[in-house]
Amino acid sequence: MENFKFNAYTEMLFGKGQIAQLSEVLKRYGKNVLLAYGGGSIKKNGIYDKVQSLLKDFTIVELSGIEPNPRIETVRRGVELCRENKIDVILAVGGGSTIDCAKVVGAAYYYDGDAWDVVADPSKIDKVLPIVTILTMAATGSEMNKNAVISKMDTNEKLGTASWNMIPQTSILDPEYLYTVPAIQTAAGCADIMSHVIEGYFSKTTDAFVQDKFAEGLLQTCIKYCPIALKEPRNYEARANIMWASSMALNGLCGSGKVGGWTCHPIEHELSAYYDITHGVGLAIVTPRWMRYILSEATVDKFVDYAVNVWHLQPSNDKFALANAGIDATEKFFKDCNIPMTLSELGIDKSNLRKMAEAAVKHGRLEYAYVALNSDDVYKILEMCI
Numbered sequence: 365m366e367n368f369k370f371n372a373y374t375e376m377l378f379g380k381g382q383i384a385q386l387s388e389v390l391k392r393y394g395k396n397v398l399l400a401y402g403g404g405s406i407k408k409n410g411i412y413d414k415v416q417s418l419l420k421d422f423t424i425v426e427l428s429g430i431e432p433n434p435r436i437e438t439v440r441r442g443v444e445l446c447r448e449n450k451i452d453v454i455l456a457v458g459g460g461s462t463i464d465c466a467k468v469v470g471a472a473y474y475y476d477g478d479a480w481d482v483v484a485d486p487s488k489i490d491k492v493l494p495i496v497t498i499l500t501m502a503a504t505g506s507e508m509n510k511n512a513v514i515s516k517m518d519t520n521e522k523l524g525t526a527s528w529n530m531i532p533q534t535s536i537l538d539p540e541y542l543y544t545v546p547a548i549q550t551a552a553g554c555a556d557i558m559s560h561v562i563e564g565y566f567s568k569t570t571d572a573f574v575q576d577k578f579a580e581g582l583l584q585t586c587i588k589y590c591p592i593a594l595k596e597p598r599n600y601e602a603r604a605n606i607m608w609a610s611s612m613a614l615n616g617l618c619g620s621g622k623v624g625g626w627t628c629h630p631i632e633h634e635l636s637a638y639y640d641i642t643h644g645v646g647l648a649i650v651t652p653r654w655m656r657y658i659l660s661e662a663t664v665d666k667f668v669d670y671a672v673n674v675w676h677l678q679p680s681n682d683k684f685a686l687a688n689a690g691i692d693a694t695e696k697f698f699k700d701c702n703i704p705m706t707l708s709e710l711g712i713d714k715s716n717l718r719k720m721a722e723a724a725v726k727h728g729r730l731e732y733a734y735v736a737l738n739s740d741d742v743y744k745i746l747e748m749c750i
């Protein structure tokens with residue numbers, strides 16, 4: 365296992381009614397709050413009204429309309445609002461897109477230059493305005509991690525940045541807020557959680573037993589509860605377990621101590637950068653194809669662990685058959701969750717595959733991935749997704 369720093373810094377207020385603590389939490393930072401949210405789901409499901417009623421003693425300035433795959437233009441708008449209104453704290457109410465946008469607004473606030481600089485170069489991030497979140501969608505883990513992903517559509521760039529100073533101070537996780545998440549977002553969110561775990565599970569580090577057992581448990585959580593949440597959107601047990609899994613999947617619990625970079629995320633980020641697709645849908649499409657592409661004598665034992673420990677397939681002497689059955693189970697699971705499983709279904713053809721493959725290798729540094737990939741490899745994986 366590699367050396368690592370693990371810091372579960374964020375105060376997590378989990379469960380029904382935890383929003384009651386909101387004003388106590390925000391008071392720690394001051395009176396002027398930037399309320400950041402997306403396209404309006406929080407107005408339809410009542411969370412917006414609840415926040416307003418709890419924050420009567422605060423001055424609230426709104427940054428609304430944050431897009432899924434949040435844009436740099438929206439970040440810039442947020443920075444201006446913070447500066448004009450002397451904002452003390454940013455309250456992000458939404459999913460990963462809203463939280464990521466809030467984080468970069470908080471970082472760019474203290475940066476003397478264009479906000480895109482702190483996305484392209486995380487070393488430019490210094491101080492960050494305090495971030496508090498109310499999570500309304502289980503997927504990214506942004507509520508408990510130091511990452512943010514921002515898009516610049518004019519140049520087809522979707523880049524991740526990170527800083528310990530961007531990690532939320534407090535996150536409020538009420539599973540009842542997930543009841544209104546549309547079915548496709550519920551499924552895509554679970555695919556994202558699973559991908560965060562899978563990206564680290566398949567690693568050159570082979571002695572991180574603790575992390576792998578956490579990983580298998582989180583994968584089993586999604587496999588058990590995603591179908592229940594799809595069938596019964598108001599099932600508290602299902603929503604609560606998925607919500608907690610989202611935070612645990614990308615807060616360092618599974619990934620710490622593992623060497624090497626990720627693969628499916630860099631590839632998906634190019635799909636989103638070119639076609640603005642839902643992150644989790646792209647991951648569900650890419651992941652099983654990537655698995656098939658890298659299955660070899662060198663990787664088969666890990667795929668056998670995955671098949672047996674995650675999917676409970678019967679151990680057998682035919683390692684490759686077992687490994688392939690685990691990959692089949694992965695693909696079938698996403699399909700059964702009604703995720704479109706080809707790029708064609710999303711209207712994506714072959715025209716930009718070469719450019720996306722090259723950019724994925726460059727931005728994702730895929731030479732350091734579990735199985736190193738060059739742009740020809742990524743092109744072939746993308747072709748398998750069409």
Ligand code: NZQ
Nearest residue numbers: 402403404405432433459460461500501503506511544545
């Ligand atoms: O915008 P509104 O109207 O709020 O609707 C959102 C949006 O359309 C809707 N939604 C969220 N909560 C809802 C709801 N609808 C009804 N009821 C609710 N309770 O769901 C849609 C998707 O929201 P979004 O925030 O985009 O989803 P997600 O949480 O999946 O975030 C995706 C973004 O996060 C990035 C992705 O690349 C993408 O840009 N990621 C961030 C990471 C991180 N910070 O660590 C890691 C991830 O790997 C990922 O890259």
Ligand code: ZN
Nearest residue numbers: 504556559560
């Ligand atoms: Zn993700």
